[in-house]
Amino acid sequence: SQELEQSPQSLIVQEGKNLTINCTSSKTLYGLYWYKQKYGEGLIFLMMLQKGGEEKSHEKITAKLDEKKQQSSLHITASQPSHAGIYLCGADGNAGKSTFGDGTTLTVKP
């Protein structure tokens, strides 16, 4: 089965700093998506990547999928306290069984 490994597990940054979260797959990714979750709440869809080399941005968040389609990165520029939360990468698996990484907890210090 496909496994997604996220790094780092947690991240503490000062407001205004840039940061990157990585998601690595054990198999080729055919649909990789990023979600954000506030503690104890539901997940909010951020963006989806499907093609090798694809890059998408939304406000100050940029996600990329590498050419080999086995690794994705999520980059936040000039972080703000509103960016704090848990970021999860997910992927479509075989027979419709989606898989998620364990998440990266981001804390932004004002």
Place this chain on the structure above:
Amino acid sequence: DSGVTQTPKHLITATGQRVTLRCSPRSGDLSVYWYQQSLDQGLQFLIQYYNGEERAKGNILERFSAQQFPDLHSELNLSSLELGDSALYFCASSAYGQSTGELFFGEGSRLTVL
């Protein structure tokens, strides 16, 4: 607000008991997904229904069952509850039968088994 409604928000029960979690998908969405999130297992896919039919099955225990009704709401039944079943259970919906990645998640039902 994602448009997905889950009830109850919190539930405390004892081992051996049975509970039912309810989910109303976004208006117009035909697919409903159930996930379990716990500290040690992360977010685990349980099962998906599309327009009343089971579409995909994940790591769902035999003690658990689900169904989607003609009005498209779904219920997840958990029986013979064990301490390890304590978790946050999420429902998500989408318009499509196959995951496009953009799922709309409810706020979750937090189950505590004592």
